[in-house]
Amino acid sequence: MSSSSEARLAAFFGALAVLAIPAAGAAAAYSTKVKLLDAVYVAVPVAFVLALVAFSLYRRARAKLERSVRRRGQGSVRAARLLAFAGLYLALTGALALGFYALLHVASSSG
Numbered sequence: 001m002s003s004s005s006e007a008r009l010a011a012f013f014g015a016l017a018v019l020a021i022p023a024a025g026a027a028a029a030y031s032t033k034v035k036l037l038d039a040v041y042v043a044v045p046v047a048f049v050l051a052l053v054a055f056s057l058y059r060r061a062r063a064k065l066e067r068s069v070r071r072r073g074q075g076s077v078r079a080a081r082l083l084a085f086a087g088l089y090l091a092l093t094g095a096l097a098l099g100f101y102a103l104l105h106v107a108s109s110s111g
Helices: 003-030 034-069 074-110
Strands: none
Touching: 003 034, 003 074, 034 074
16 A cells, blocks of 8 residues: 555545544434434544544555655645544544533532
């Protein structure tokens, strides 16, 4: 597998990671069976795992690009890095939001 194809695969997984949480919100908005909190409980870990896969593939593509003589695929590696980090950022932000929600929920039910 070339660095360009791995970078495209990393960009794909990064885009999935970025879109996981908004897709869960859209599913909750357009469906009466799915509640928003339940959707986010599922979407945040899924986004985190997808972002880790994208980050791993990005690092592999970057390593192959650094070892190659021709620098083809440099733009796709850069886009893969952006999407992998964005997915990781959104997953960690969602995890923090869920953590604070749980903290507030426990504080309000114990008082």
